[in-house]
Amino acid sequence: MSSPIQRVRTCRDRGSPMMTGRTPRMVAVLGVLACAGCVDRRFIIESNVPNAQVYIDDQPVGAAPSHSSFEYYGNYTVTLVQPGYETLTKRVHVRAPWYAYPPFDFAAEVLWPFHIKDTRRYYFELHEATKTRTDDLLNSAEALRLRGQTLPAPERPALPKVKPGAAPIQPVAPDAQPFPQPGSGGILPPPRQDNPLPDVVPRVGP
Template identity: 35%
Template sequence: MNRRTFHFRNFLLLTLLLACASTGCVRRRMNIRTSPPGAVVYVDDQEIGVTPVSANYVHYGTREIRLEKDGYESVSQLHTFKAPWYQYPVIEFFSENLWPWEIRDTRDLDFAMTPRRIVPPEELRSRAEQLRANAQAGYVTPLNPQIDPAINVAPQGQQQMLPPVMRPETLPEGGYVLPPPVLGQ
């Protein structure tokens, strides 16, 4: 075999290999639509635009998608983007680098937004009066009642002290009775 032919074949093979290696590509894109359109979309606390909107992403996994629109309830949802079969380890190398055509992975997400409930003034006033009455009676409504009974256990041998007047029917949902202050300790 001629030495010149050998170099030419190697050059041709190398060129073909580089051409194939440079063309492989996977494009990942999510399309987000809402009903009604016009909601601001946040993905992992990054604003990406107003619906309908499309955005590219690099990695599969769980994303937090938050939608906000005036006059509508905010929507916050965790969405998991599962990897297709051609993105599994080892196969991924060939689809990302050696496959000569572009692979498109498009995910469509549709959300229905509900109108925000407008509280009638009478209901708002009655709730305010109820909270005022509870505050005057010594009751407190916690902002975020997250009590873990495994951690927040009353010490044994101590009695629970309650206010002298207890009217549980006036407590709002999630409220609890505050113990009176203990003086002299």
């Protein structure tokens, strides 16, 4: 007949294999749940111009419509480039959903056994690039040149009429006085005064 101490040891020995078999199964189940529960965040960038090159935070992500994954919520800078169109740069704000805040984020990404897809779709419209300013200036200059060729010639002022047999009117030159030659000892004449000064200067009393 076995003692009570031996019975306890026997029960413990019988229960240890059962616990050892459950532990790997629990770890496997938790591993499957951890792999299954995740959040797939993805951008979809569309444009009115197909094949426009898309950049997100200065990183190329392909031609529109383009698909790109993102890891965090917040602000992103989206740039679209296409020859013949003006480059477009926009700053977009990606708002986080409710399950991205603690403590729900841990449950959504680790414990939740289903796949969560968070897709953000954005549409951008490109405009054709305007002509350069040099072309506008050249076109304006050519239009002014053509306009100048069509203007009539300016009219010249009419000459004064002269009677038949009369001598033509000659311009009257001012009185010219010869200048003395160098070394002749001549003295230059005084300047001509139309209104000579009086000989007597009036005296002003105190």
